[in-house]
Amino acid sequence: MNRTLVIGDIHGGLRALEQVFERADVSTDDKLIFLGDYVDGWSESPQVLDYLMALSQTHECIFLRGNHDDLLMEWLRGKENKLWHQHGGEATILAYSILPETIKEHHIAFLDSLRNYYLDGQKRLFVHAGFTNLHGVDYEYYPRLLFWERTLWETALALDPKIGPDHILYPKRFTVYNEIYIGHTPVTRIDETTPQNRANVWNIDTGAAFKGKLSVLDIETKQFWQSDCLPDLYPNEIGRNK
Template identity: 50%
Template structure:
């Protein structure tokens, strides 16, 4: 018997917030947990968070989407010099969190990052992706892999749309026609002075600013019930996150 599907927004090293969110969601063994990426860079427990995600992968049916911060961290774990933009964007906190981790543990994490998906489409034609895509033919036809991690135009288009435009109209964006629903992170809803997940036509944004002063959010995509942690900063009072 199939269970519910939960989608979890950007975490940014907030291990304690994710643990609280899991307690509040109370998923069952046959539920699916889809994580939208950006697991690292922000709060101080990035490496420990990856350990916890790998544990969850043994207890539930988990799908891990790769975000732009994860792509940076993956390069570093592979032995590349850390990107200056990454260090400025929370990467230094992630590197610091790995100080007590052995080379073997880092290799195990690298394999985990390697297994992350750029996007996932479920049996109900719902797309889960970190940021977006630009091709009018859908993500499978995207020419630049980085758009899966960086694109904001999909969300910006959806949230600004005239909601009276019917789906069969010539004016309806072709990018949105491919899927029943689309779930994204990457762009904090705090940018819109909103602390809850937001909907723009058939696109849901579940990044509620856990990297900053917001909360970590999870949503039951079948019922649209939203679960949230306390503000992530409250778990790390002596830290600044990505502020």
């Protein structure tokens, strides 16, 4: 099939990932670009990482770094973050409490290998959160912003759809790339449930960390597939729905 598929934030929902891959009929011919936030929220964060590492042996995969992945790596290396506990970390800590140190070391190596962004040959950018520098990701003063910031999406939402790239008010950073694919900020915040496009920005985070679904999108055709809502797949858990 030779598709390029982009996958939204998983947040420990392995059942959703397996389900949406089945619905999208993912094969070894597909290139898979994961936008980050593999962990925190639902109970299977370690299992998600194991699944992704195994998947990379049979598929062409690009793994980006999300803010939750970075927080997990810091915790696995001994750095405490109390705020993280309240935003999905508790379920992850519980899941890791029963695992041997050898598994944790494998996961640290995987998390350390994640990319801050990916740019393909057609000037399509894939990044977890966004960027602030007017000249693009290579010029970002604070690289952690690539998996933490929200102003790119907020600007896209606020932009007058009647103006184009040649307009004096059009955001310069939107002109650096042909398309930009992000996660990080759930589209459920604007009462949407499917991948959303504003200007040349595509947001694939459809709220899997909360009450939403996990989405996979074909970047050429813009066809997408979704899992069931995560609370339906994990009926005995609350995820981050506090």
